[in-house]
Amino acid sequence: MSTSGTVDRAFRSALYDTGDDTLDTGASLLAADPSADAELARRGEEFVASAWKRGWQPADVVRVVRRELDETHVRVVGSLIRAQARREAGEGRVRGARWKAQVGQVPTVEAGARGDRFSYATAVLELYRLLLRLPALESLDEVAGEGVASSSPGGRERARTAESRMLGRIRALLAKAEATGFPEEAEALSAKAQELMARHSVDEALLAAKAVAVEGPDAIRIGVDAPYEQAKAVLLDAVASANHCRAVWNEAFGFSTVVGFGGDLEAVELLYTSLLVQASGAMSKAEAAQQAGGRKRTKAFRQAFLAAYAHRVGVRLGEVAAEAAVGEELLPVLASREVAVGEQVERLFPATATTRLRGVRDAAGWDEGVRAAERAQVRGRRRLT
Incomplete structure (x- = not known):
């Protein structure tokens, strides 16, 4: 045969x-x-x-x-x-x-x-x-971001590759931190991830991006991994909105599609990762304190913690965006970009639905998540002048 x-x-x-x-x-x-x-x-x-x-x-x-x-x-x-x-x-x-x-x-x-x-x-x-059996997804190949011109195309491509690998390492550390049953190990893994974030900060990524021509908004997919993916999707949506982008969550396949312009998308990806690092470390410490007080580590606590964290960080990011001083010459640019992003979202996703957080019942977890959000570093971008 x-x-x-x-x-x-x-x-x-x-x-x-x-x-x-x-x-x-x-x-x-x-x-x-x-x-x-x-x-x-x-x-x-x-x-x-x-x-x-x-x-x-x-x-x-x-x-x-x-x-x-x-x-x-x-x-x-x-x-x-x-x-x-x-x-x-x-x-x-x-x-x-x-x-x-x-x-x-x-x-x-x-x-x-x-x-x-x-x-x-x-x-x-x-x-x-x-x-x-994989179904059809929205095609991102036609989105304009890969057509960005830069002063050094080869250098820009190397920067993107290095950046993507660094984010992969950070996410791997986060996944291990969330999977372990030992708070001390989770804290150590989170600390290592935070160290990597410090070496590869949002500001550094934005300074490296020297695009000189952009035809239109781009779109990327960012993994929104279990567990507690709903709270993570809410957090990503808040980060995207604060950075002039829009996020659409695909719950079935574990990702959100974020639409925006190149530098904004980089800021979203890095800041979202940074906030997850901070949330993971803060949650480990909060759980350790709860255990020291005689309470067992529970899924309900972590679910409520991350839901509260996402909600409060979203409020803070909105406040930061509202306070940002923007030069008058940038207002028309930002307005036109907002329209372009909205049109791109409508093209890719003609039908969307809103989702509300479910299963948040632990008061202690909610309170600890709010406190962690108040301490989180959310000012990852330079002022627009």
């Missing part, structure tokens, strides 16, 4: 029926035919390319695979993403700096780390099932 025939039989058995028995049958076929490996990988690259056509980007795919499956599948899809990127480069397809940075961050399967053939084939088929 040809290699494509083996893959076709495995796909007919495993991809279009979600039963475990059919998955085992497909994996057995693939495991028994090593000559089908190259064809199997080529089909996977086609699934990835199809996801790009439906509006997905590398970070989006990695995020949804991590949410729905596990790290083995993440490494497999990372290898497929990089292989597809090489294929596109060979065909002359040019992607933007953000896209390239996302590809550079994806984990891959290391040589010799696949394990037994049946287990690996099972993981591949589980991944392909998911990729096959």
Whole structure:
């Protein structure tokens, strides 16, 4: 039987029926035919390319695979993403700096780390099932941000890549801090993340951005990860609004799309990350104090803490924006940008709905979240003059 025939039989058995028995049958076929490996990988690259056509980007795919499956599948899809990127480069397809940075961050399967053939084939088929069923997203390829001209395009692209990698490291530390059950470890991880933020501050990122021509607003997707994703989405929305941007949350796939101009988007991404770092550290300390008083660490406490934190930080950011002194010559520019951002949001998201915070019941958590928000550093941007 040809290699494509083996893959076709495995796909007919495993991809279009979600039963475990059919998955085992497909994996057995693939495991028994090593000559089908190259064809199997080529089909996977086609699934990835199809996801790009439906509006997905590398970070989006990695995020949804991590949410729905596990790290083995993440490494497999990372290898497929990089292989597809090489294929596109060979065909002359040019992607933007953000896209390239996302590809550079994806984990891959290391040589010799696949394990037994049946287990690996099972993981591949589980991944392909998911990729096959990804719905269409709003396409960000047509948004104008990647067309920004700069005084040093190569230097700007390197700056974006370094910035994206730093944010990835910060978010990884945050994820570990939120996952650990030990307040001391969470505080140490949060402190390390804060140290990275200090070395890569919002002001530094904005000073590095020397764009000289912008055609229109851009759009980026920012992960809004579990747990307590609703409160995090509220926080991101507040940060976006304070920085002349708009955020639209996709709860099902764990991200918000933020629309705005280049420098504003960088400020949103960095300030949002910084505020999450600060919230994580403050929540760990508050929980430690609660435990010292005899109270157990509870999900309700953390949910209420982050909800209160997001709400109060939003109020503070609004106050900071209202107090900002803006030169009269900038008022028409800001007004025209606001209109352009609104029009872009309407184009990408013709139908949206508002969401209210749910499940906030812990009074102590709410009070501690408000106190943490009062201490948070929210003045991350220079005055507009």
